[in-house]
Amino acid sequence: PALPAADMEAVDQALRNTLAAGAPGALARITEGGRVLSATEGVSDKVTGAAMDPRARFRIGSVTKTFSTVVLLQLVNEKKIELDVPVNRYLPGLLPDDRITVRHLLTHRSGLSDYTNAMFDKTVPGFEAVRNRVFGYQELVNLSLAEPRTGEPGASYQYSNTNFVVVGMLIEKATGNPVAKEYERRIIKPLKLRDTAYVHPGTQISGLHTHGYLTPDEAGAPLVDSTEQTVSWAQSAGAMISSPADLSTFMSALVGGKLVAPKLLDQMLTMTPTDAAGTRFYGLGLRRYDLSCGTSVYGHTGTVQGFYTYAFTTRDGKRSMTAMANTSNRGVANTALGATLEGAFCGKKPA
Numbered sequence: 001p002a003l004p005a006a007d008m009e010a011v012d013q014a015l016r017n018t019l020a021a022g023a024p025g026a027l028a029r030i031t032e033g034g035r036v037l038s039a040t041e042g043v044s045d046k047v048t049g050a051a052m053d054p055r056a057r058f059r060i061g062s063v064t065k066t067f068s069t070v071v072l073l074q075l076v077n078e079k080k081i082e083l084d085v086p087v088n089r090y091l092p093g094l095l096p097d098d099r100i101t102v103r104h105l106l107t108h109r110s111g112l113s114d115y116t117n118a119m120f121d122k123t124v125p126g127f128e129a130v131r132n133r134v135f136g137y138q139e140l141v142n143l144s145l146a147e148p149r150t151g152e153p154g155a156s157y158q159y160s161n162t163n164f165v166v167v168g169m170l171i172e173k174a175t176g177n178p179v180a181k182e183y184e185r186r187i188i189k190p191l192k193l194r195d196t197a198y199v200h201p202g203t204q205i206s207g208l209h210t211h212g213y214l215t216p217d218e219a220g221a222p223l224v225d226s227t228e229q230t231v232s233w234a235q236s237a238g239a240m241i242s243s244p245a246d247l248s249t250f251m252s253a254l255v256g257g258k259l260v261a262p263k264l265l266d267q268m269l270t271m272t273p274t275d276a277a278g279t280r281f282y283g284l285g286l287r288r289y290d291l292s293c294g295t296s297v298y299g300h301t302g303t304v305q306g307f308y309t310y311a312f313t314t315r316d317g318k319r320s321m322t323a324m325a326n327t328s329n330r331g332v333a334n335t336a337l338g339a340t341l342e343g344a345f346c347g348k349k350p351a
């Protein structure tokens with residue numbers, strides 16, 4: 001059945017609520033067939049007052065995890081890597097447990113702790129301490145291994161950036177190339193994603209871009225312009241730069257079978273619940289949200305200092321939405337901004 005038309009009034013109300021919660025700006029861009037609907041509220045630059053612009057580039061955070069998953073599943077299809085094999089088979093001695101498999105990384109079931117919890121326990125000092133640092137993958141893994149594991153391999157879903165740092169290591173080991181080259185040749189070039197780039201360890205977002213503003217832990221403290229950073233603390237787990245249009249192109253190409261072989265796409269879409277309500281799921285590097293109208297949408301969220309992103313599409317890839325607020329921390333963006341999904345994919349609420 002065709003989806004109801006997007007309710008742009010509801011989408012815009014969600015953006016206004018996001019600003020009321022403290023974001024300098026917010027936007028939503030919906031594509032359906034060749035048509036584009038977009039809504040913007042507030043500013044992308046607090047100094048110049050420039051308005052939010054759906055053409056502008058920004059940091060997509062963990063939406064990067066879906067790009068990394070696509071590259072890894074292409075390597076699985078090329079028989080260079082197997083999913084149900086110990087990570088230590090490819091990276092001898094890396095992990096303390098041979099039972100941790102490649103699939104455990106992609107489903108956040110490895111039990112490896114997330115080093116970012118300690119790193120960003122104090123939001124602004126933690127960010128300032130790393131914003132210009134360049135980490136090696138091994139350094140980040142060592143931070144995780146210095147902490148107790150969160151569970152037995154395969155036992156339960158526990159979101160951890162460490163899993164996708166190891167995915168980056170696997171990609172570089174299997175290809176002999178930096179992940180940037182693999183993203184470029186396997187995804188960015190074929191899909192002509194002109195605004196998408198992996199520039200680690202560069203700190204600039206080139207071209208027309210949105211400024212990101214980190215909300216401090218202390219209520220009322222001034223926002224911190226966090227636009228320029230290496231994102232080396234995340235790399236293959238969160239360092240990609242893109243645009244609303246490119247993320248919608250990517251997500252709809254993904255579910256449309258253009259990036260990953262059918263059998264492997266099926267595995268990517270095989271979900272386990274991650275919330276008590278049973279409306280949030282995780283597959284392989286991919287989230288599924290079941291909306292109030294019964295529509296399921298697939299994609300990923302992203303949280304990087306100063307940017308919160310939702311990048312989702314329908315199962316047939318016919319309707320996609322990217323929503324972004326240029327602030328992060330203290331839940332300022334996620335809840336209010338999340339309501340754009342209902343407006344975009346469920347349309348007008350029944351009276």
Ligand SMILES: C[C@@H](NC(=O)[C@@H](C)NC(=O)CCCC[C@H](NC(=O)C[NH3+])C(=O)[O-])C(=O)O
Binds near residue numbers: 121301305329
């Ligand atoms: C969960 C999210 N994951 C990601 O996008 C990854 C790359 N980001 C994080 O793990 C958050 C790191 C801290 C951000 C900071 N928070 C703090 O510093 C809290 N003390 C901030 O909010 O900018 C996702 O999948 O959506």
